[in-house]
Amino acid sequence: xxxxxxxxxxxxxxxxxxxxxxxxxxxxxxxxxxxxxxxxxxxxxxxxxxxxxxxxxxxxxxxxxxxxxxxxxxxxxxxxxxx
Numbered sequence: 001x002x003x004x005x006x007x008x009x010x011x012x013x014x015x016x017x018x019x020x021x022x023x024x025x026x027x028x029x030x031x032x033x034x035x036x037x038x039x040x041x042x043x044x045x046x047x048x049x050x051x052x053x054x055x056x057x058x059x060x061x062x063x064x065x066x067x068x069x070x071x072x073x074x075x076x077x078x079x080x081x082x083x
Contacts, residue, residue, distance in 0.1 A: 025073050026080070032066040039063075 039062040043055040 022076065022078050025069070025076060025078055029066075029069045029073050029078075032062070032069045036062040036066045 036059075039055070039059040043052070043059050046052045046055040
């Protein structure tokens with residue numbers, strides 16, 4: 001039975017690590033979403049061609065970052081209900 005208990009502890013540790021990874025990915029998705037929302041606000045408040053160009057650059061970068069994090073979450077099977 002000693003090996004069985006060791007196997008259970010190992011499986012428990014793997015599940016704990018997977019849960020921690022899911023939580024980390026979830027927080028990164030949330031941060032990227034908030035950054036994307038801030039970029040939208042910056043664009044809405046931009047005045048003048050230079051500010052508009054800069055806001056567009058920031059918005060496009062934030063959108064891409066958000067997409068990358070969403071793809072990663074999907075790849076690992078992250079579901080908000082599972083957290």
